[in-house]
Amino acid sequence: RTLRIGLIPGDGIGREVIPAGRRILEALPSSLNLKFSFTDLDAGFETFQKTGNALPEKTVETLKQECDGALFGAVSSPTTKVQGYSSPIVALRKKLDLYANVRPVKSVGNGDKGGKVDLVIVRENTEDLYVKEEKTYDGPNGKIAEAIKRISERASFRIANMAGEIALRRQRVRKTGAESIHQKPLVTVTHKSNVLSQTDGLFRETARNALAQSQYNSIGVEEQIVDSMVYNLFRQPSAYDVIVAPNLYGDILSDGAAALVGSLGLVPSANVGDGFAIGEPCHGSAPDIQGQGIANPIATLRSVGLMLEFLAEEKAAAMIYKAVDGNLEEGKVLSPDMGGRARTEQVVEDVLKRL
Numbered sequence: 001r002t003l004r005i006g007l008i009p010g011d012g013i014g015r016e017v018i019p020a021g022r023r024i025l026e027a028l029p030s031s032l033n034l035k036f037s038f039t040d041l042d043a044g045f046e047t048f049q050k051t052g053n054a055l056p057e058k059t060v061e062t063l064k065q066e067c068d069g070a071l072f073g074a075v076s077s078p079t080t081k082v083q084g085y086s087s088p089i090v091a092l093r094k095k096l097d098l099y100a101n102v103r104p105v106k107s108v109g110n111g112d113k114g115g116k117v118d119l120v121i122v123r124e125n126t127e128d129l130y131v132k133e134e135k136t137y138d139g140p141n142g143k144i145a146e147a148i149k150r151i152s153e154r155a156s157f158r159i160a161n162m163a164g165e166i167a168l169r170r171q172r173v174r175k176t177g178a179e180s181i182h183q184k185p186l187v188t189v190t191h192k193s194n195v196l197s198q199t200d201g202l203f204r205e206t207a208r209n210a211l212a213q214s215q216y217n218s219i220g221v222e223e224q225i226v227d228s229m230v231y232n233l234f235r236q237p238s239a240y241d242v243i244v245a246p247n248l249y250g251d252i253l254s255d256g257a258a259a260l261v262g263s264l265g266l267v268p269s270a271n272v273g274d275g276f277a278i279g280e281p282c283h284g285s286a287p288d289i290q291g292q293g294i295a296n297p298i299a300t301l302r303s304v305g306l307m308l309e310f311l312a313e314e315k316a317a318a319m320i321y322k323a324v325d326g327n328l329e330e331g332k333v334l335s336p337d338m339g340g341r342a343r344t345e346q347v348v349e350d351v352l353k354r355l
């Protein structure tokens with residue numbers, strides 16, 4: 001099988017870590033019978049400055065017509081509003097209907113400051129407050145701003161199904177002997193339906209119904225109100241396996257959970273739709289270290305694994321995770337954000353040698 005992968009480095013350290021992603025794909029053993037072809041694609045702030053468009057039509061069309069999956073580095077966003085600029089990854093999620101944002105957070109080796117963590121946040125990616133239908137108007141006592149929070153049964157159902165499938169897959173992987181702190185699959189449905197009884201109420205009820213389907217019989221299902229969820233997540237992260245949440249809560253929980261494992265340079269994500277996945281490290285373009293060759297490539301390497309999982313190449317994904325975990329467990333070849341002295345290249349070499 002040949003997988004066609006679009007490479008979108010973007011800005012800053014995106015250009016230093018995406019080549020690492022390509023290298024690990026090329027280094028996978030031939031016994032997997034897996035080949036890759038690569039297409040370099042533009043997006044980001046520099047692309048915007050050159051062409052007036054942060055996400056060229058060619059990038060979108062090539063992804064749609066000619067790619068099975070993609071890797072996205074990071075893009076810089078101006079801190080003040082720049083006329084005509086909008087985030088390319090947000091636009092890509094819409095254009096390719098990548099309705100789930102999946103973020104595993106796992107502790108390995110010496111990089112961890114908290115307890116054992118091995119969880120995945122499955123965030124709805126298309127609606128909620130992020131439909132961006134906002135308006136401001138003059139009220140009797142000054143300005144008033146409003147935003148629409150939209151929750152649909154369809155989007156809630158498919159994101160809960162995605163969470164169910166991920167919980168089952170994680171269980172499958174554990175059965176192959178992979179080490180884990182979890183015995184039984186568990187999905188935690190996150191909401192605030194005690195206050196927002198209609199919107200979050202619909203999310204909660206729909207997610208519950210989705211997870212009550214017979215194919216998910218083996219999965220434990222619980223629910224938590226988002227604020228106490230934050231408390232519990234930090235008190236006892238090991239209690240969580242798969243967390244499913246509407247867009248805004250999922251966004252906040254994802255970044256919070258990333259803090260449990262030490263460095264942003266470790267945490268991967270994937271934007272997933274039906275039959276397409278984009279792997280994306282969680283960090284940004286890191287202008288403070290760009291060009292120095294010291295960016296941590298681990299988040300990107302793990303994002304490559306995630307992309308492969310969603311392209312049904314679980315075996316290749318598992319090999320990548322194992323190689324990365326090996327590097328972290330040994331803890332000898334670490335980049336500066338992890339307290340080490342290794343350069344990006346050296347970390348990549350160390351991981352490749354463990355493949």
Ligand code: NAI
Pocket residue numbers: 013073074075076077078089264265266282283284285286287288289294295296297299335337
């Ligand atoms: P950032 O994630 O770029 O950096 C935060 C801190 O973490 C910095 O000190 C950076 O050096 C460090 N860091 C991040 N990734 C690292 C890695 N792989 N290895 C070692 N150290 C790493 O977030 P920041 O500084 O808030 O934003 C910088 C730019 O990135 C902004 O323009 C922002 O808009 C953009 N950004 C883009 C994202 C995306 O493309 N998905 C996500 C977050 C920010």
Ligand code: MG
Pocket residue numbers: 251252255
């Ligand atoms: Mg975020």
